[in-house]
Amino acid sequence: MTFLDSAVWGGKFCSDGWRHSPARQPVTEPATGDRLGTVGVATAEDVDPAAARAAEAQRAWAATSPQRRAAVLRRAGELFTEHAAEIEDWLVREAGSVRSKAGFETGLAIGECFECAALPAHPQGEVLTSEDARWSLARRRPAGVVGVIAPFNFPLVLGLRSVAPALALGNAVLLKPDPRTAVSGGVVIARIFEEAGLPAGVLHLLPGDGAVGRAVVEAPEVRVVSFTGSTPVGRAIGERAGRLLKRAHLELGGNNALVVLPGADVARAASAGAFGSYLHQGQICMTTGRHLVHESLVDEYTAALAAKADALRVGDPAREDVALGPLIDRGQLERVHGIVTDSVAAGAKLAAGGEIDGAGYRATVLTGLTTDMPAWREEIFGPVAPVVSFSTTEEAARIVNDSEYGLSVGILGDVGTAMRLADRIDSGKVHINEQTVSDEPNAPFGGVKASGTGSRFGGPAANVEAFTETQWLTVRPDIADYPF
Template sequence: MTLLDSAVWGTRFFSDGWQDAVHAQPVVEPATGNQLATVGLATAEDAGRAAARAAEAQRDWAATSPQRRAAVLRRAGELFTRYAAEVGEWLVREAGSVRSKADFEVGLAVGECFECAALPTHPQGEVLTSEEARWSFARRRPAGVVSVIAPFNFPLILGLRSVAPALALGNAVLLKPDPRTAVSGGVVIARIFEEAGLPPGVLHLLPGDASVGRAVVEAPEVRVVSFTGSTPVGRAIGEQAGRLLKRAHLELGGNNALVVLPGADVGKAASAGAFGSYMHQGQICMTTGRHIVHESLLEEYTAALAAKAAALPVGDPAREDVALGPIIDRRQLERVHGIVTDSVAAGATLVAGGEIVGNGYRATVLSGLTTDMPAWREEIFGPVAPVIGFSTVEEASRIVDDCEYGLSVGILGDVGTAMRLADLIDSGKIHINEQTVGDEPNAPFGGVKASGTGSRFGGAAANVEAFTETQWVTVRPDIADYPF
């Protein structure tokens, strides 16, 4: 039996073992429209029962020794390594990933588990000074039950980066993956932790519709919600959590800028820009959505980027050696094309691409834009690279910040100039002489403005802050004297 044998999970969901689902849906390959399997869907009632069971199981899991919790995380990392090819194949078939992206994502999953294996033995508080004759401590305790709601684009890592640290720190987890990637973003994680020895009831997999999403936020046992996805949905979840006095960690959209400074190597800059805009068909929150190029290099850079785009084949990554796979579904594909055609109709110039190819989209370059055009203002979530010019560092900073999002910025060229520009920019991440897409398990990850609630993912400090509560504890040698 393989890790992902559908005889185990087909038509079921994971909640205290694999439970038969009332409803199921086909798992569809976006490149072909073919059915790969059938996955069970949870209901809002299932989510309510799962939350109650998770709260019960969490108490014993939190009391489990740090070394035992760490061992489960290490084992999970080893299992991701062992089953890397099988997991990667699902990322290719179900999520439309090209193989290099799938391999990268599985590698991130391995690193995430090993990084989080250190969290159970991380210092869990501090000794405080006190004006009284006592010891005073601030200690970190598990938050309790954590709901994780993850998207389709990097389904494995964007779920696991919350699931793994939450479990490591003694929480129970309700995981709701995007139904379009319920296997690679859900079944994979459930099966890995099942095989790694996680006790029953601590992790629940609840694929489903919006009613399930509401249920995993509203369940009274849930104390923290970790959501990665679109800004409109994130706003709604934030409002819902705020009304219920729950913490919501929100990693949302981005319309990320790549600034090419005067004197930059145009060939290398175009390569970086192409990777930033076209990696995984542009379906990444950190995708380079705006290319801001010094006027002295604008024409040369645009031509070089267009040449890169024209050379990138589009197709089915399960059957062809391609650079771009399919867009996740037809609705999103038509949205991408609509943004491009609307911008061209408004006066932009189509330099490369702009074509639907089967269920994919050609790498596209647009020039001659104004900043009010949809291809410049909107998060496209497709392989589209709009290019605009600037003359001074101050102008570049204004163009970068003239955006509702603030997730990631890349700056290419002279480091001194880049440092000066970086100090003027409001962004969760800045990468000098790199493009905008980057992630490491030990690095803080998050955005500002409409991109979310700051760095609540990655690194020990962010993870401990995200998934624990602080409790004040005092100790005296004898009962204190009081005036009553």
């Protein structure tokens, strides 16, 4: 039996052990439509008992010694390493990842676990001054039960980056992965922590539809909600969580800009731009969705980028050596093509691509755009690179900021000019002489404006802030005197 053998999880979800579910759905390979298995689906009615059990188990887990919690996280990292090849196969087949992206994602998962293994030993508060004769402490305590709702695009790491720190800091977790990637974004995580020695009842895997997600948000035991996904859904979750006085950490969409400054190396810039726009078929919140190129370089850059796009093969990454795999489903494929064709109808020009290719989409370059066209203003979530020119850095800053999103920006060229431009940009992340897609477990991650509620993931400070509550504690040597 393999680590992810369907005999363990087929037709089941994990809530205090693997449980058979009367509701089931196929696990489908987007490149071929083939069935890879059948996963058990939770219903909204399954959430409340899971949340109650999680709250019960959380108390004992929070009381577990820091070294014991750290050992579970370290063992999880080791298990990801031991089973990396099998996990990568699932990321390729279920999520449509090309092999290099699957390896990168698994590597991030390994790093996330090892990074979070240090959290139990991280300082959990501070000593405060006090006007009275007492000790005054601000201490961090686990939030309790954390609801994690994760997307399909990087299903493993975008779920794990909330699950791992929440567990390390003594919380219990309800995990609801996207039903399209319930194995690579859910079963994998549940199996890893099961084998790593996490006590029963601390982590619950609840694949399901939007009703399950709403039930997770509304469960009284859930005190913190961590959501990664689209901005419209994030707004709804944030509104509901606010009414229930719960914290919601929202990592949402992006329409990220890559700025190519005058004098930049065009060949290297086009390579960076192609990677930023076409990695994982553009299905990344940090994807380069807008290319702003100085007017002195725009023609040369566009030609170089189009040549890169034309050279990228589209196909089935499980059976071919390709650069682009399938989009996650037919609906997303048609949406991407619709944005491209609508923009062309409005006057944009195709320099490359613009065609459906089986279950995938050809790497596309668009020119002749105005900033009100859909390919420029919308988050496409597909392999499309719109290009416009600018004349001054002031104009570049204005165009970059003229977006509802503010997640990631790359600036290529002279570092001094780039630094001055970076100071004028509204974005959660700025990368000088890099494209827009970058992530490390120890670095803060998040966006501003419609891209979310700021840096709530990555690094000890962000993770402790996200998944704990602050309690003020005072201590006197004797009972205080009072005037009553």
